[in-house]
Amino acid sequence: MQDLMKFAPYLLMFVVLYFFMIRPQQKRAKNEKEFESSLKVGDKIITKSGFHGKIVELAETSAVIETMSGKLKIERSAISMEMSAASVKKA
Template identity: 40%
Template sequence: MFATPAFAQATGAAGAGSAFASFVPLVLIFAIMYFLLIRPQQKKVKEHRAMVEALRRGDQVVTAGGIVGKVVKVGEDGIVEVEIAEGVKVKVVRQTITQVMNKTEPAAA
């Protein structure tokens, strides 16, 4: 009914092998998290940065607020002027553009 003292005692002192064996699952969890969460997010951020840097006048874009418009002016200070209706222009921060719907073709030189 009660555990005898022989069963209650530890089997022996923990060696270096068991310390390494208990560290392996932690390393595996970190590796899985890196490949499933961190790496894809970094790739997505890199693609978004490239898309925002490639904005040109005439591109049809969608902002983070869901506004669809055409790029009228691309400023160097991170501000983009977007025309959302005939004669209605708004200034938005470049990073808030989430999608480029229609790309304009580069002008032939």
């Protein structure tokens, strides 16, 4: 019984760490994957580096976006889910 009580704080610490850090991070990664796979031609997006554009082509892992200065080829993972969603809400 005393041995179990020695490990209780560590177990409690792991449970807290899991529910406040690991689980939300996994949920966010899952949401970002779903967002990337739901992109379609014509969607207006904002990249993580701040470029605004409209998707004109989609490939498996990349996208071509049209900006005011021309077309850019970017990785799908470079598209910001939060900023793109906020941009759509404003418009």
